[in-house]
Amino acid sequence: xxxxxQHFPALGTTVEGVLHSSDALSMQQVWDKVRRLVNAFERRxxxxxxxxxxxxxxxxxGRPITVSAEMLELFLAARRAWDRTEHLxxxxxxxxxxxxxxxxxFDRVPVETVSIQAPETNAQPRPSLSMINIDPIVSTVTMxxxxxxxxxxxxxxxxxxxxxxTIEEVTNDFWVSLGGDVCVSGTDGGRPWRIGVQDxxxxxxxxxxxxxxxxxxxxATSGTTKRKGVRHGRRWHHIIDPRTGRPALxxxxxxxxxxxxxxxxxxxxxxxxIRGSRExxxxxxxxxxVEAIVITDRHDLLTTSGARPWLTLL
Amino acid sequence: MPRYHSILQDIRPLTPxxxxxxxxxxxxxxxxxxxxxxxATLSFPSHSRIKxxxxxxxASSAADLTKLEFGIRIGGRYTTALRQLRPGDRVEAAxxxxxxxxxxxxxxxxxxxxxxxxxxxxxSMVQTATDIGLRNSLRLVYSVRSxxxxxxxxxxxxxxxxxxxxxxxxxxxxxxxxxxxxxxRPGFVTADIFSAAIGKNPWGxxxxxxxxxxxxxxxxxxxxxxxxxxxxxxxxRFAVASSALIEPGSWLPKLTIASxxxxxVALVGFFAVREKDRRDELSxxxxxxxxxxxxxxxxxxxxxxxxxxxxxxxxxPNPPTPPAVNTNTTTPIVNTTTTPVRTTPAPTIYQPPxxxxxxxxxxxxx
Numbered sequence: 048x049x050x051x052x053q054h055f056p057a058l059g060t061t062v063e064g065v066l067h068s069s070d071a072l073s074m075q076q077v078w079d080k081v082r083r084l085v086n087a088f089e090r091r092x093x094x095x096x097x098x099x100x101x102x103x104x105x106x107x108x109g110r111p112i113t114v115s116a117e118m119l120e121l122f123l124a125a126r127r128a129w130d131r132t133e134h135l136x137x138x139x140x141x142x143x144x145x146x147x148x149x150x151x152x153f154d155r156v157p158v159e160t161v162s163i164q165a166p167e168t169n170a171q172p173r174p175s176l177s178m179i180n181i182d183p184i185v186s187t188v189t190m191x192x193x194x195x196x197x198x199x200x201x202x203x204x205x206x207x208x209x210x211x212x213t214i215e216e217v218t219n220d221f222w223v224s225l226g227g228d229v230c231v232s233g234t235d236g237g238r239p240w241r242i243g244v245q246d247x248x249x250x251x252x253x254x255x256x257x258x259x260x261x262x263x264x265x266x267a268t269s270g271t272t273k274r275k276g277v278r279h280g281r282r283w284h285h286i287i288d289p290r291t292g293r294p295a296l297x298x299x300x301x302x303x304x305x306x307x308x309x310x311x312x313x314x315x316x317x318x319x320x321i322r323g324s325r326e327x328x329x330x331x332x333x334x335x336x337v338e339a340i341v342i343t344d345r346h347d348l349l350t351t352s353g354a355r356p357w358l359t360l361l
Numbered sequence: 362m363p364r365y366h367s368i369l370q371d372i373r374p375l376t377p378x379x380x381x382x383x384x385x386x387x388x389x390x391x392x393x394x395x396x397x398x399x400x401a402t403l404s405f406p407s408h409s410r411i412k413x414x415x416x417x418x419x420a421s422s423a424a425d426l427t428k429l430e431f432g433i434r435i436g437g438r439y440t441t442a443l444r445q446l447r448p449g450d451r452v453e454a455a456x457x458x459x460x461x462x463x464x465x466x467x468x469x470x471x472x473x474x475x476x477x478x479x480x481x482x483x484x485s486m487v488q489t490a491t492d493i494g495l496r497n498s499l500r501l502v503y504s505v506r507s508x509x510x511x512x513x514x515x516x517x518x519x520x521x522x523x524x525x526x527x528x529x530x531x532x533x534x535x536x537x538x539x540x541x542x543x544x545x546r547p548g549f550v551t552a553d554i555f556s557a558a559i560g561k562n563p564w565g566x567x568x569x570x571x572x573x574x575x576x577x578x579x580x581x582x583x584x585x586x587x588x589x590x591x592x593x594x595x596x597x598r599f600a601v602a603s604s605a606l607i608e609p610g611s612w613l614p615k616l617t618i619a620s621x622x623x624x625x626v627a628l629v630g631f632f633a634v635r636e637k638d639r640r641d642e643l644s645x646x647x648x649x650x651x652x653x654x655x656x657x658x659x660x661x662x663x664x665x666x667x668x669x670x671x672x673x674x675x676x677x678p679n680p681p682t683p684p685a686v687n688t689n690t691t692t693p694i695v696n697t698t699t700t701p702v703r704t705t706p707a708p709t710i711y712q713p714p715x716x717x718x719x720x721x722x723x724x725x726x727x
Contacts, residue, residue, distance in 0.1 A: 257724075
């Protein structure tokens with residue numbers, strides 16, 4: 048079995064993977080399929096592309112809109128993540144992101160200089176996924192006025208799962224990364240996969256590796272150090288707390304979650320980060336098939352009991 | 362090692378002394394994936410005067426495998442003969458080879474220092490990084506005798522516009538700097554130029570160096586004067602055990618030893634010398650240093666590089682350890698006795714497969 052490395056630019060980052068196989072042609076074909084899948088996803092779900100299905104949906108408030116099967120599937124996945132995180136991961140924060148200054152793709156936002164506008168005080172209730180009517184029978188979505196959707200947080204994990212299922216058609220030994228959300232499966236030539244964990248304080252290096260057991264695992268890291276700024280002397284970042292509509296006040300700078308799906312790894316990493324170290328880890332211990340490692344703003348390292356043996360500090 | 366029957370698609374001068382070649386596969390397929398910084402060996406069977414094969418850095422982006430581009434310094438007999446080439450000529454390409462490679466996860470902040478024709482591997486690195494949208498910090502310091510000798514200036518300007526993480530500084534030996542330019546410095550590569558390119562802290566960067574031997578020696582010493590060990594600077598040396606590798610998670614360099622062992626290195630070196638002699642006889646090319654990709658290897662021993670521009674005689678990178686070819690021309694001895702005499706065949710030259718870097722997964726903050 049030969050490891051075959053592939054990569055291409057997409058989603059404002061790099062899609063990359065290593066597939067173990069003795070059939071190079073099949074690997075190339077499946078990677079072409081992955082590329083088409085990712086490009087189609089971007090065309091359909093990017094809120095930064097005016098012609099995307101998501102942008103068109105965001106512009107149609109108050110009436111049922113028939114959506115594609117893929118959009119419906121993503122909405123249903125978003126609702127599962129919203130339920131599991133007890134409503135902390137909510138795709139209706141789109142308006143809050145825009146008011147925070149992220150009205151262009153993150154690629155072009157300088158991390159030091161963006162300043163958020165003052166949140167508008169008004170009597171309208173804060174948007175929530177509960178306000179959106181999703182009808183899977185007739186494939187329609189109805190959004191109230193003033194609510195817009197941003198699938199960025201959940202979309203990457205959702206797409207990672209779709210990519211992994213595609214690759215599994217030809218091999219069970221691989222890893223694939225969508226901009227740092229990683230799925231590993233099987234083994235690395237007979238050895239367990241070792242995943243590097245980026246240091247949130249020094250993004251050019253890793254601070255640890257995770258050696259996960261054989262199986263399929265998704266690993267996602269949420270943090271507050273990559274996109275951030277200062278306003279009125281307060282440090283802020285891009286992880287929005289749906290309860291307030293503002294950047295989450297948390298003592299955590301990075302959360303790495305290992306879960307059985309990319310969707311949940313992504314969602315749970317954000318949920319723990321929003322909750323903070325004490326509440327987040329206590330809450331997580333009640334979840335199944337999930338492990339996590341967190342770093343606090345005092346540089347404390349905390350892990351769930353299952354993650355400890357996987358961790359190697361560098 | 363497979364060879365790819367190819368066609369010369371384009372040939373044009375990049376500068377008065379540098380020839381640009383573009384080759385594509387005859388069957389229209391893509392070339393195999395290579396890592397930015399690797400090289401290929403080329404031969405030109407259509408031309409009787411261009412004998413043997415030579416190694417040249419791949420200058421094109423690794424994100425586009427439909428073609429391979431090369432920049433070749435014209436100087437020796439072989440490279441001068443390349444001027445005879447015309448689009449449509451047959452080319453035999455083999456590779457990729459080499460471990461002088463840019464690796465995105467390892468080299469989050471990279472400093473490329475090029476002297477003269479040593480720019481070519483870095484062209485592949487910066488083009489690839491830009492084409493695939495990497496956010497690595499890339500600093501290129503390009504030292505030339507004059508701006509007229511600088512190749513790929515338009516390409517570098519375009520890349521700088523497209524890639525906000527790329528910075529290019531030209532250093533011109535003749536000190537003729539056009540007015541109003543901020544990224545052209547007169548003279549030679551100095552500590553001030555490094556500081557301007559990398560900031561006050563030299564640590565935390567991956568350093569790559571390619572150019573004439575004297576240039577590389579001086580620049581290496583300069584970097585050492587910053588407190589950087591020699592192993593922190595990647596240069597192309599004899600293949601097996603001398604490339605410093607940095608593993609993910611550690612920004613301190615680690616020296617790794619290939620699994621062949623030093624004994625195999627010596628054996629390969631011995632047969633490489635024999636093969637070199639044979640090829641020299643065939644091609645009558647000027648003698649060159651074995652398996653050393655320093656761009657100017659044709660006996661330039663000028664150590665006063667910083668003070669006086671040195672004419673570059675032959676900067677074509679030298680051939681790698683050649684592929685296995687049995688050159689035994691010994692004919693069996695006809696023995697008139699009844700006992701047949703066996704001759705011992707000449708040993709074949711072992712060509713190990715090129716080492717391929719396979720990246721490991723990494724979760725990053727998002």
